[in-house]
Every structure is written in C-alpha cells, then in structure tokens.
Amino acid sequence: AQKVTQAQTEISVVEKEDVTLDCVYETRDTTYYLFWYKQPPSGELVFLIRRNSFDEQNEISGRYSWNFQKSTSSFNFTITASQVVDSAVYFCALSEGSNYQLIWGAGTKLIIKP
C-alpha cells in the first residue's frame, strides 16, 4: 500500500540555522512522483518541487535542496540559512504512475524564530 510518513510533527529552529524535513514513502510502483508543498498560515499550497522515480539527482534551488534516495525510500528537504518567512507547514506527497491521486504526509510544522 502507498504511504507517506513525515515523522517530525513540529520543528523549531533559530533563524539562519539549517533544517532538514524528513519524508519517507512506501509504494509498489516503479513509476511514481514525489512532491513537496509549503502551506503558510494563509492556507494556500505552494508548490516547491516534483521529482519522478527515475531521477535520483539531488536538486538545489536557492536555499532549498532535496535529497532523493530510493534505497531508503526517502525524499528529504533541507532549508539552508533559514528565515522567518520559511515558517509554514510543509507537506510531502506521492502519486503513483498514471494515478492522479496524491498521497499526503501528515505535514511538518516549521517554526523559525528570529
């Protein structure tokens, strides 16, 4: 069965610290997509990244980076030099093959203190 686990319910760090949000997934499909979304207090979901199962290259976008490891079924997200504006709930999600449905993790609330 497919599943996404975000074990960290809440993380609190001081501004400028680096922080990593964990995501572990389960799927039987060989073709799947992994996503990260940011949900600030306003509620709107902000797309951060999509990664397909055949592309294990790590990605960096500014202060954001993602580490995809199929061997451990993980797709972790790191924010470098965190800022107060990074405070939000972050969701990891999975979709399988041609199935349009998203399987969501429980989310990690990230608090960046000034």
Added chain:
Amino acid sequence: GAVVSQHPSRVICKSGTSVKIECRSLDFQATTMFWYRQFPKQSLMLMATSNEGSKATYEQGVEKDKFLINHASLTLSTLTVTSAHPEDSSFYICSVCRTNYGYTFGSGTRLTVV
C-alpha cells in the same frame, strides 16, 4: 502549471443553509478536478474527484448527498455543502492536475458554520 481560482476564500453561514464553493481552471481545460478537506493541524484529505460531464467519484466515508459536486464545464467545478452544520466547518481546497506540469491548488475556502 495551471492557474486555479477558488471562490469564496472565506464564508460564514448559519447552520442548515447550503454553501457553494467554486473552483475555476483559468488557463487549462480540466476534465478532472479534485476536492480536498483539511481540518486544523491536519493533512489534506481527498473528498472526491470531479469529472467533467459525469458523476464525481467520492472517497469512502464522504457523503455524496452532503457534498454535491458539479463539473459542468472544462473550467468550472463546484462543491456545495448542503444543510451545513458546525462539524462541516473546515478548509476546503480544489486542485487541478495537468500532465507533465503536476498539481495546482486553489487558494482554499475557509468555511465556518455557526
């Protein structure tokens, strides 16, 4: 990705009344749209998949007569919460999936039933 407009962003209604939420795909003809519900501090829960020109597919446990979905055109899906009660108070989000682009979400509707 697609541009999705959701309206209203916030609504307060009296118990027993019905509320309609609109989701528009502004630049993409969406044969399929998704409706989610999110309780405070929880993840998104898929309620139903809205199919243009046919009946929506509801997830297990979601009352079809309670949450009426109409997808009459390729750019508009509506969710009507009928005879709303305080327990229906929640954050409702629609989504469109576009092949090769991924998912785009509406800004959400915060429903409060008093």
